[in-house]
Amino acid sequence: MTxxxxxxxxxxxxxxxxxxxxxALDHHGLPVTFEAWSTPPQRLGDALARLRREDCLGAGxxxxxxxxxLRLVDESDPLARSIGAxxxxxxxxxxxxxxxxxxxGLLRALKEKAGFVPKDKRVLLLGAGGAARAAAFxxxxxxxxxxxxxxxxxxxxxxxxxxxxHNGTFVTAVLxxxxxxxxxxxxxxxxxxxxxxxxxxxxxxxxxxLAAELITPNSLVFDMVYNPPMTPLLQAAKAMGTRTLxxxxxxxxxxxxxxxxxxxxxxxxxxxxxxxxxxxxxxxxRR
Ligand code: NAP
Numbered sequence: 001m002t003x004x005x006x007x008x009x010x011x012x013x014x015x016x017x018x019x020x021x022x023x024a025l026d027h028h029g030l031p032v033t034f035e036a037w038s039t040p041p042q043r044l045g046d047a048l049a050r051l052r053r054e055d056c057l058g059a060g061x062x063x064x065x066x067x068x069x070l071r072l073v074d075e076s077d078p079l080a081r082s083i084g085a086x087x088x089x090x091x092x093x094x095x096x097x098x099x100x101x102x103x104x105g106l107l108r109a110l111k112e113k114a115g116f117v118p119k120d121k122r123v124l125l126l127g128a129g130g131a132a133r134a135a136a137f138x139x140x141x142x143x144x145x146x147x148x149x150x151x152x153x154x155x156x157x158x159x160x161x162x163x164x165x166h167n168g169t170f171v172t173a174v175l176x177x178x179x180x181x182x183x184x185x186x187x188x189x190x191x192x193x194x195x196x197x198x199x200x201x202x203x204x205x206x207x208x209x210l211a212a213e214l215i216t217p218n219s220l221v222f223d224m225v226y227n228p229p230m231t232p233l234l235q236a237a238k239a240m241g242t243r244t245l246x247x248x249x250x251x252x253x254x255x256x257x258x259x260x261x262x263x264x265x266x267x268x269x270x271x272x273x274x275x276x277x278x279x280x281x282x283x284x285x286r287r
Pocket of ligand 1: 062063064065066102105126127128129130131132151152153154156193194195196197199203204224225226247248250251252254
């Protein structure tokens with residue numbers, strides 16, 4: 001019997017997860033198809049019902065469902081509960097279990113691809129959605145010196161700051177006005193874009209969450225957006241001579257954790273990177 005893994009999100013046109021997850025499944029010769037299930041919020045219930053079927057191993061969860069899904073699964077692991085968001089669902093004989101692999105993917109990408117460890121570092125985090133929650137939680141757990149959260153919806157940023165147990169890290173929510181961003185960007189060792197600004201196919205494609213002149217050369221700028229690979233924020237940072245990291249490594253590393261949860265097989269990281277890069281190149285060539 002062919003089995004399925006779904007990807008639940010909306011929009012999904014930007015996603016390259018089906019390409020690199022299918023490459024990993026094929027590498028192991030597994031009779032499993034990874035499918036993008038474009039899921040607007042009103043269809044989420046139907047998609048979860050589909051996931052409970054015997055032929056489904058589970059699903060990845062992406063924008064904008066990560067926080068909602070935490071409330072809809074039958075159980076979730078402690079990490080997903082602490083973060084308040086689920087990005088991976090496993091179907092265990094009709095019961096759905098939620099996990100969060102974004103946190104581990106983020107830390108691994110920062111360490112392996114930029115030599116960055118959060119301990120004692122000052123972080124400016126742009127965004128307060130599901131991905132930002134995983135990032136903020138990870139930085140606090142890794143004993144960052146400070147995590148400053150700036151989000152268009154200020155209440156959402158305050159709620160995230162309130163939800164973190166601070167563990168010695170200074171955590172606060174700030175406004176996204178130019179003066180506030182300028183001050184916190186100047187002091188940051190790491191600036192993270194966890195908004196969907198700049199994402200291909202999203203409502204703010206072509207836009208940067210931070211103006212170039214607010215970026216100083218002493219920070220590392222990490223954009224979680226991976227499509228396009230060179231986002232407006234990364235372009236701005238490069239123009240200011242600042243070190244940058246794009247979203248692909250985090251995507252592959254979080255996907256590798258998911259792959260192991262769904263299949264019980266070791267994730268073929270190199271195969272996944274190659275397929276991910278090829279999928280991004282193919283999307284760029286089509287435009
Ligand atoms: P989400 O839960 O829907 O959150 C979206 C975030 O973006 C919110 O903070 C939202 O602010 C902000 N935002 C959206 N449009 C905006 C605009 N026009 N101006 C200012 N802020 C805006 O989504 P998510 O799951 O956290 O994902 C966020 C981004 O990270 C997506 O691009 C996703 O592809 C990327 N991501 C990448 C990885 C990776 O592995 N590289 C992993 C996870 C996510 P409000 O609260 O004000 O609406």
